[in-house]
Amino acid sequence: MSYNLSAIATNNTGMLGFIKGVNNVLMFGWLGILFLLIIVFVAFMAFMVTTNDVRKSFMATTFIGFGLSILLRAMSLIPDLALFICLIAAGVSIAWSFSSE
Numbered sequence: 200m201s202y203n204l205s206a207i208a209t210n211n212t213g214m215l216g217f218i219k220g221v222n223n224v225l226m227f228g229w230l231g232i233l234f235l236l237i238i239v240f241v242a243f244m245a246f247m248v249t250t251n252d253v254r255k256s257f258m259a260t261t262f263i264g265f266g267l268s269i270l271l272r273a274m275s276l277i278p279d280l281a282l283f284i285c286l287i288a289a290g291v292s293i294a295w296s297f298s299s300e
Contacts, residue, residue, distance in 0.1 A: 215274060222276050231276025235285075239264040258292040265289045 207220035222230035242263050246256035268285040271277045 219275060228278070231271045231274075232281055235264060235267055235271060235277060235281065238267060254292075254296050258296050261285070261289040261292040 202225060204224075207217065207224055211217045211220055218230070222228060226233070239260055243256055243260040246259050247253070250256055265285040265288070268277060268282045272279070272282045
């Protein structure tokens with residue numbers, strides 16, 4: 200399998216075009232999803248260290264992930280399905296936070 204790296208380097212109009220090229224050509228659409236997963240994982244670990252409460256950490260992380268997924272979708276780096284999964288996760292976190300303990 201060979202990659203056309205010259206197409207990525209020459210057919211872009213800036214940094215966003217370069218990132219879109221890497222996402223589409225080299226990573227087959229997985230770069231934006233990996234960005235999202237890594238940031239959500241790091242945020243969850245950071246919230247767990249500071250709060251020691253899984254519900255609060257999950258809720259804060261899902262809202263950060265949903266906001267980031269809107270941004271990444273606006274840049275066409277993630278598919279609609281990833282945005283909807285983040286929306287569902289945010290809804291589940293709200294339902295879980297209001298459930299009885």
